[in-house]
Amino acid sequence: MEIEIRNLLTALIISLIFILSSCKNDDSNIGKPINNYGGCERKNSYEQGGDFYRQLYIIEDYDSINAGACISNLLPISEQKIIFPSADGRIICINDKKIQWQIFLDSDNVAASGMAADPEHNIYIVDNAGKLYSISEKGKQRWKKSFLNISDKDIISLSDLLAQKDGIIAAASNGVIAKYSFQGKKLWQRNFDMSFTKFFPSDSLGNIALPLTHNNFGATDTLVFMNSLGKILW
Secondary structure (H helix, E strand, O other): OHHHHHHHHHHHHHHHHHHHHHOOOOOOOOOOOEOOOOOOOOOOOOHHHOOOOOOOOOOOOOHHHHOOOEOOOOEEOOOOEEEEEEOOOEEEEEEOOEEEEEEEOHHHOOEOOOOEEOOOOOEEEEEOOOEEEEEOOOOOEEEEEEOOOOOOOOOOOEOOOEEOOOOEEEEEOOOEEEEEOOOOOEEEEEEOOOEEOOOOOEOOOOOEEEEEEOOOOOOOOEEEEEOOOOOEOO
């Protein structure tokens, strides 16, 4: 009997340890810009995002967004908060498996770029008409700027946004790249005669590495290295 009680207590302790290890404290990432592909360096390094879930995978259904589906990459703001760009033109914040807020883009437009967030966790996104939006972490539109005027006839793709410590960088396949402050002021713009790739990195100093391509087999591509002020270094 004593052995059975001891075994039962051991099993309960092990179960409790497993449950506690499965619980997650939400690492808010506040104070750090957030980008897809493992930060502004795009190095696919995620160790600062906290531990992975220690549990079995489950499928979560959200009835109010199923009809829209997802049109570009999700943006994880923290361990429990995810920004969902819906194909019906909504930007949806899911926090701890619950919809916290949702906001529509203009005129049935949809997300056309990968999203990013600044150190205060304001969200940035460019729609298919070329408008750059800033949405607060509470789901309110902060400002909106015309990055490009894109019509339905234009064949232009948008690079994923790049959030740095002092601004947000947008780029398009027609060779236009611009940096905006987090308050919506255009800091600089450059025009190239080649296309940008889907995403590009920057280093800890804000220097930007831009792969430029002719999108033509056999043509020579170019790598441009710029500082955070938009000046070409080489």
